[in-house]
Amino acid sequence: MGAEVVVENLSKSFGKQAIWRDVTLTLPPGEVSVLLGPSGTGKSVFLKSMIGLLKPDRGRCVVNGVDIVRCSERRLYETRKLFGVLFQDGALFGSMNLYDNVAFPLREHTRKSETEIRKIVLEKLEMTGLSGAEKKLPGEISGGMRKRAGLSRALVLDPEIILCDEPDSGLDPVRTAYISQLLVDLNAQIDATILIVTHNINVARTVPDNIGMLFRKELVMFGPREVLLTSDEPVVEQFLNGRVRGPIGMSEEKDSAQMALEKARAAAGHHDGSAEDVRGIVPQLQPTPGLPERKGARRRKDRVMTILHTLPPAARQGIVASLTPRERFHYGLAEHDAEGYGRISGTVPTQP
Numbered sequence: 001m002g003a004e005v006v007v008e009n010l011s012k013s014f015g016k017q018a019i020w021r022d023v024t025l026t027l028p029p030g031e032v033s034v035l036l037g038p039s040g041t042g043k044s045v046f047l048k049s050m051i052g053l054l055k056p057d058r059g060r061c062v063v064n065g066v067d068i069v070r071c072s073e074r075r076l077y078e079t080r081k082l083f084g085v086l087f088q089d090g091a092l093f094g095s096m097n098l099y100d101n102v103a104f105p106l107r108e109h110t111r112k113s114e115t116e117i118r119k120i121v122l123e124k125l126e127m128t129g130l131s132g133a134e135k136k137l138p139g140e141i142s143g144g145m146r147k148r149a150g151l152s153r154a155l156v157l158d159p160e161i162i163l164c165d166e167p168d169s170g171l172d173p174v175r176t177a178y179i180s181q182l183l184v185d186l187n188a189q190i191d192a193t194i195l196i197v198t199h200n201i202n203v204a205r206t207v208p209d210n211i212g213m214l215f216r217k218e219l220v221m222f223g224p225r226e227v228l229l230t231s232d233e234p235v236v237e238q239f240l241n242g243r244v245r246g247p248i249g250m251s252e253e254k255d256s257a258q259m260a261l262e263k264a265r266a267a268a269g270h271h272d273g274s275a276e277d278v279r280g281i282v283p284q285l286q287p288t289p290g291l292p293e294r295k296g297a298r299r300r301k302d303r304v305m306t307i308l309h310t311l312p313p314a315a316r317q318g319i320v321a322s323l324t325p326r327e328r329f330h331y332g333l334a335e336h337d338a339e340g341y342g343r344i345s346g347t348v349p350t351q352p
């Protein structure tokens with residue numbers, strides 16, 4: 001099972017420029033989480049802070065009992081080995097073929113023989129659909145393949161936590177769908193904790209168990225996917241629908257006068273830039289048939305049911321609606337509760 005990551009009151013600034021403050025969230029072990037946010041809100045800075053490449057000013061980031069922010073260099077070096085990172089451009093060495101790129105961390109950080117390395121590299125290339133491409137140079141393959149090669153390399157040290165910085169950037173919608181499926185399949189196979197930073201709404205709606213959003217230098221929310229997907233927070237609605245109208249401006253947040261002007265324009269019939277209303281919960285991507293069930297998804301169900309009563313009604317209803325009759329019985333829920341949850345006194349349903 002992947003490691004839990006506990007972030008508490010983390011703050012980061014560069015000189016006088018505050019990037020984000022008091023970020024608190026927990027990445028549950030083996031679950032997939034997405035961090036959304038407009039450009040420049042510090043999502044990449046957050047990922048880099050989690051692996052100690054950047055040093056936050058305050059707060060804690062605890063992995064397996066080690067606080068990345070304050071630990072010694074030696075412990076940081078050891079703890080970093082728990083992470084596999086997919087950087088935005090794959091961060092491959094241009095002069096090395098894919099085989100050597102993927103073998104690189106094994107040659108650097110382990111004493112494995114070339115025979116052992118070969119076995120691991122070929123296995124990871126196969127997992128990411130790159131069998132047969134070992135001899136290609138990064139410059140000879142498509143952006144999607146480079147991402148997958150970067151992912152293979154992130155996997156070779158058997159990470160407990162995988163961080164993906166915009167795995168969809170530069171990819172067409174179909175290649176994005178493939179990388180989404182690949183991440184879900186990997187999670188099913190290795191049960192690692194995954195954090196994906198993205199702008200891509202389809203990825204955010206279909207892949208993760210949990211979603212968070214950074215805006216105005218703060219974590220607006222972080223929790224079960226159903227909470228953000230049913231949220232009526234203006235910033236979340238604007239972001240999910242890709243609208244001009246709302247608190248997010250061209251390069252930063254808008255002032256109230258600008259927002260009032262936009263509202264008046266919308267009332268007068270001006271189209272606000274979104275193609276459709278994409279609020280609401282859509283089914284989550286499942287592992288490709290033949291792969292194991294996601295253990296993280298099963299644990300998440302148990303976890304979310306224990307906090308169900310703390311969630312907003314729309315999220316609660318969405319969660320309950322996604323349960324099978326047997327699960328509803330298992331969790332002690334009524335079939336037809338107006339709020340989507342309540343106690344049951346019926347019999348065990350015979351069909352799952």
Ligand SMILES: Nc1ncnc2c1ncn2[C@@H]1O[C@H](COP(=O)(O)OP(=O)(O)OP(=O)(O)O)[C@@H](O)[C@H]1O
Pocket residue numbers: 014019037038039040041042043044045046
């Ligand atoms: N090493 C650094 N030194 C100074 N400022 C930095 C450094 N790294 C990032 N920043 C600043 O931090 C802010 C957040 O950058 P970051 O790349 O994390 O945003 P982001 O949310 O990932 O954006 P995007 O979605 O466009 O990739 C930016 O204003 C950036 O200029």
